[in-house]
Amino acid sequence: xxxxxxxxxxxxxxxxxxxxxxxxxxxxxxxxxSFLGVNPTQAIITFFVEPVSSIDGVAELCVKATPLVxxxxxxxFCFRANIWNIGAEGQLTIGALAGGGLGLLFFNSSSQFxxxxxxxxxxxxxxxxxxxPAFLKIKFGTNEILTSLMLTYIALLILSYLIHGPxxxxxxxxxxxxxLFPEAGLLPIILDETRLHLGWIxxxxxxxxxxxxxxxxxxxxxxxxxxxxxMASNFAGFRGKNIIWISFLISGGLAGLAGxxxxxxxxxxxxxxxxxxxxxxxxxxxxxxxLHPIGCLLSGLLMALTYLGGDNAQIELNLPNAxxxxxxxxxxxxxxxxDVLVRYRIQIIGYKNKHRNVE
Amino acid sequence: xxxxxxxVLLTIITASTPLVFAAAGEVxxxxxxxxxxxxxxxxxxxxxxxxxxxxxxxxxxxAIISGAAGGMLTAFIFxxxxxxxxxxQVATGLALTIFGLGLSALIGHGFVxxxxxxxxxxxxxxxxxxxxxxxxxxxxxxLVYLSVIAVFLITYVFNKTRLGLIIRAVGENHHAAHSIGYxxxxxxxxxxxxxxxxxxxxxxxxxxxxxxLWVEGMTAGRGWIALALVVFxxxxxxxxxxxxxxxxxxxxxxxxxxxxxxxxxxxxxSMLPYLATIVVLVLISNNSSRMMxxxxxxxxxxxxxxx
Numbered sequence: 001x002x003x004x005x006x007x008x009x010x011x012x013x014x015x016x017x018x019x020x021x022x023x024x025x026x027x028x029x030x031x032x033x034s035f036l037g038v039n040p041t042q043a044i045i046t047f048f049v050e051p052v053s054s055i056d057g058v059a060e061l062c063v064k065a066t067p068l069v070x071x072x073x074x075x076x077f078c079f080r081a082n083i084w085n086i087g088a089e090g091q092l093t094i095g096a097l098a099g100g101g102l103g104l105l106f107f108n109s110s111s112q113f114x115x116x117x118x119x120x121x122x123x124x125x126x127x128x129x130x131x132x133p134a135f136l137k138i139k140f141g142t143n144e145i146l147t148s149l150m151l152t153y154i155a156l157l158i159l160s161y162l163i164h165g166p167x168x169x170x171x172x173x174x175x176x177x178x179x180l181f182p183e184a185g186l187l188p189i190i191l192d193e194t195r196l197h198l199g200w201i202x203x204x205x206x207x208x209x210x211x212x213x214x215x216x217x218x219x220x221x222x223x224x225x226x227x228x229x230x231m232a233s234n235f236a237g238f239r240g241k242n243i244i245w246i247s248f249l250i251s252g253g254l255a256g257l258a259g260x261x262x263x264x265x266x267x268x269x270x271x272x273x274x275x276x277x278x279x280x281x282x283x284x285x286x287x288x289x290x291l292h293p294i295g296c297l298l299s300g301l302l303m304a305l306t307y308l309g310g311d312n313a314q315i316e317l318n319l320p321n322a323x324x325x326x327x328x329x330x331x332x333x334x335x336x337x338x339d340v341l342v343r344y345r346i347q348i349i350g351y352k353n354k355h356r357n358v359e
Numbered sequence: 360x361x362x363x364x365x366x367v368l369l370t371i372i373t374a375s376t377p378l379v380f381a382a383a384g385e386v387x388x389x390x391x392x393x394x395x396x397x398x399x400x401x402x403x404x405x406x407x408x409x410x411x412x413x414x415x416x417x418x419x420x421x422a423i424i425s426g427a428a429g430g431m432l433t434a435f436i437f438x439x440x441x442x443x444x445x446x447x448q449v450a451t452g453l454a455l456t457i458f459g460l461g462l463s464a465l466i467g468h469g470f471v472x473x474x475x476x477x478x479x480x481x482x483x484x485x486x487x488x489x490x491x492x493x494x495x496x497x498x499x500x501x502l503v504y505l506s507v508i509a510v511f512l513i514t515y516v517f518n519k520t521r522l523g524l525i526i527r528a529v530g531e532n533h534h535a536a537h538s539i540g541y542x543x544x545x546x547x548x549x550x551x552x553x554x555x556x557x558x559x560x561x562x563x564x565x566x567x568x569x570x571x572l573w574v575e576g577m578t579a580g581r582g583w584i585a586l587a588l589v590v591f592x593x594x595x596x597x598x599x600x601x602x603x604x605x606x607x608x609x610x611x612x613x614x615x616x617x618x619x620x621x622x623x624x625x626x627x628x629s630m631l632p633y634l635a636t637i638v639v640l641v642l643i644s645n646n647s648s649r650m651m652x653x654x655x656x657x658x659x660x661x662x663x664x665x666x
Contacts (some may be wrong), residue, residue, distance in 0.1 A: 142644045146583065165624060
């Protein structure tokens with residue numbers, strides 16, 4: 001058996017490989033569950049069916065998917081341009097602090113402008129934080145993978161400083177938490193008796209907008225060309241620096257937006273842990289969604305399900321919810337592995353091929 | 360004076376050793392033209408397996424070996440995906456880190472709160488009796504010595520041996536190396552496995568000697584700092600060694616700063632290693648001609664004979 005380069009990228013495999021990866025993850029997951037001494041069918045039901053078997057569960061799924069989809073859409077722009085922004089977690093955190101900070105500043109406001117203001121501040125905060133690696137890359141040629149990641153650790157420490165220090169709730173019995181946002185600083189609930197909030201609608205609006213931007217707008221075209229053929233992009237006169245700026249700012253802005261939506265939606269204040277690694281999981285979401293906004297929406301929902309499933313498995317089956325991380329990592333492994341079939345075809349070497357000239 | 364500074368310097372050595380292992384291992388990997396961003400994941404798997412085996416068997420030797428094996432097994436996944444299936448190295452490395460963090464939490468679930476006796480200190484006969492220098496340089500656990508030996512060996516192999524030349528050839532131009540008959544896949548796989556076992560040892564040092572405890576996510580970005588150190592060291596193992604000590608020093612000085620009456624919130628001091636990494640990266644990459652000279656030319660590129 002060996003790999004043979006396809007003349008052309010296989011369109012069919014581009015869409016088949018995520019499905020294949022999901023199936024393989026299921027099967028391997030069942031194997032792991034039986035290894036852990038849990039009935040595999042029972043475990044899969046607990047993990048992937050039970051959490052979404054009620055209206056409340058579906059609403060919760062959308063709540064969890066909101067930040068994942070938003071960040072993944074932003075990352076798609078970066079990854080398509082071959083720019084590796086992996087600091088979305090930090091951009092989310094700074095976005096949450098910028099947006100949430102505005103909510104805390106006007107903690108007794110009831111203005112209807114507070115919420116939009118917070119969202120805009122969140123976007124700007126994320127953009128500022130993503131702008132740093134963009135600037136360093138353009139000005140000094142610094143590797144953006146490492147700088148964006150280091151900035152994530154710095155962002156988490158800033159969060160820790162603020163809620164242990166200046167932003168700590170004065171009436172909070174010394175808990176490291178900010179005060180609650182005012183009613184005007186909370187995203188309205190759109191489905192009664194659930195936690196589903198306006199952020200989900202914002203996400204659903206972002207998907208087609210990003211799709212148009214990526215597929216039909218010049219910016220999206222430039223980003224794709226730079227990623228696929230940097231030389232061609234140069235010859236065409238596209239400005240590499242601008243593309244770096246734009247893709248970083250889009251992804252930082254969306255991550256910041258996701259951060260503000262998290263604190264002003266399901267959380268309602270600033271707490272020590274704003275995100276359970278959404279910024280990193282979104283990398284998987286982006287790849288699984290084929291770096292396409294619609295794909296990101298679907299894969300974001302699936303990945304949100306692994307979070308819910310992990311929580312449910314912890315309660316029902318007494319499994320550590322770290323299982324979620326294993327599932328997510330495995331999914332990306334299988335996806336990357338099956339992606340080989342997009343560019344190569346597997347050839348079983350038999351009699352006929354043995355005697356063929358190898359080019 | 361020495362009563363005050365010897366303990367501080369000793370903690371610097373403890374803090375630097377994991378970075379030395381991980382960075383020196385990654386130097387070898389990147390020299391062969393492979394960019395493995397999964398150092399953090401390999402480290403933490405090494406840490407949890409070493410700790411689990413240490414607690415179960417009470418044997419330091421077994422714990423160390425299984426830590427290295429754990430890192431190596433994780434690295435094998437990376438090697439298989441990137442070399443055999445030609446997966447994107449950056450994405451696979453990220454996946455390895457996410458997977459490693461999850462897997463380690465799963466394995467370590469039952470080991471939270473357990474303790475390990477730590478690694479025994481071994482003194483070098485005679486030399487350990489030198490005042491000040493003796494206790495500072497010649498009374499350490501086996502892994503500290505091993506880290507120094509590893510750096511020395513790597514430097515030697517790259518500069519003086521045929522093996523080093525082959526690895527460098529594969530990293531600089533894989534098509535040329537392939538055309539004269541070297542197996543790119545196996546040379547790279549060997550380097551990836553070596554790098555994995557070194558990262559595993561670095562992780563093992565964290566959970567066996569540095570803390571010695573198992574805490575979820577205990578590598579806290581050290582794998583990433585190690586990756587930055589490789590760039591900082593311009594792909595030379597001995598420079599990575601000094602870089603690691605520089606960072607170890609910053610980490611420890613930040614811990615002691617408050618003791619010396621520096622009135623800054625602890626979070627700002629904790630940022631120092633990460634800030635220092637960024638500053639160093641900027642300084643290094645600003646000189647792009649030097650970067651280009653030192654970086655392996657085929658770093659991060661997949662190899663397939665038909666390309």
